[in-house]
Amino acid sequence: xxxxxxxxxxxxxxxxxxxxxxxxxxxxxxxxxxxxxxxxxxxxxxxxxxxxxxxxxxxxxxxxxxxxxxxxxxxxxxxxxxxxxxxxxxxxxxxxxxxxxxxxxxxxxxxxxxxxxxxxxxxxxxxxxxxxxxxxx
Numbered sequence: 403x404x405x406x407x408x409x410x411x412x413x414x415x416x417x418x419x420x421x422x423x424x425x426x427x428x429x430x431x432x433x434x435x436x437x438x439x440x441x442x443x444x445x446x447x448x449x450x451x452x453x454x455x456x457x458x459x460x461x462x463x464x465x466x467x468x469x470x471x472x473x474x475x476x477x478x479x480x481x482x483x484x485x486x487x488x489x490x491x492x493x494x495x496x497x498x499x500x501x502x503x504x505x506x507x508x509x510x511x512x513x514x515x516x517x518x519x520x521x522x523x524x525x526x527x528x529x530x531x532x533x534x535x536x537x538x539x
Contacts, residue, residue, distance in 0.1 A: 414474055420450060421480035428487040440501075451477070458485065459505045463512050470513060475521055479528075482517065485510045486531050489538075507535050 424443055431439055440455070448454045453469060461469060470478055489507055514532050517525070 414476065417450060417474070418476055418480065420446065421477060421484060425480065425484045425487055428484055428491060431491055451481075453481075455485075455488070455501060455506070458509050458513075459502050461509075463509075466509060466512055467516055470516060471520075475517070478513065478517055479525070482510060482513050482528070482531065485513070486535075490534070504539075507539055511535055511539075 424446065427439060427443060444454045444456070448457075451473065457469070458466065470481075473481070485506060488501070489503055489510065511532065514528050514535075517528060
C-alpha cells in the first residue's frame with residue numbers, strides 16, 4: 403500500500419509540474435510561435451489528461467464536468483490557470499483564431515464554478531479569474 407501511495411504521489415507531482423510548464427509556455431507565446439506551440443501544448447494535454455483545448459470548448463457543460471470530475475484538484479486548478487493565461491495572452495490575437503475565445507471563457511467559468519463547489523478551499527485566485535472573465539463576457 404505504501405509503494406502504491408508513493409507512485410500516486412509521484413504521478414500527481416509529475417502532472418503538476420507538467421501543467422506548470424504548460425502555463426509558462428502559454429505566457430511566453432506570441433504570434434510568431436503560437437500555432438506550433440499550441441499544437442504541442444494540445445498534444446501534451448491530450449496525451450496526459452485525454453483532454454484538449456478543443457475538447458474543452460466543444461464539450462457541453464455536463465460532458466466537461468464529467469471529464470474534469472476525475473481530475474485531481476491541484477491539476478484542475480492548474481488547468482484553469484492555463485486556460486486563463488491562454489485567454490488573457492494579448493499577443494495571440496492574430497495567431498489564436500482557431501480557438502473560440504468566447505466559448506473558452508464560458509467553459510473556464512464552468513470549470514471555476516465546479517472547483518468552487520467541489521473544493522473545500524476558498525481561492526482568491528479563482529475569484530480574481532472569475533471577476534476578470536465576467537468583465538470580458
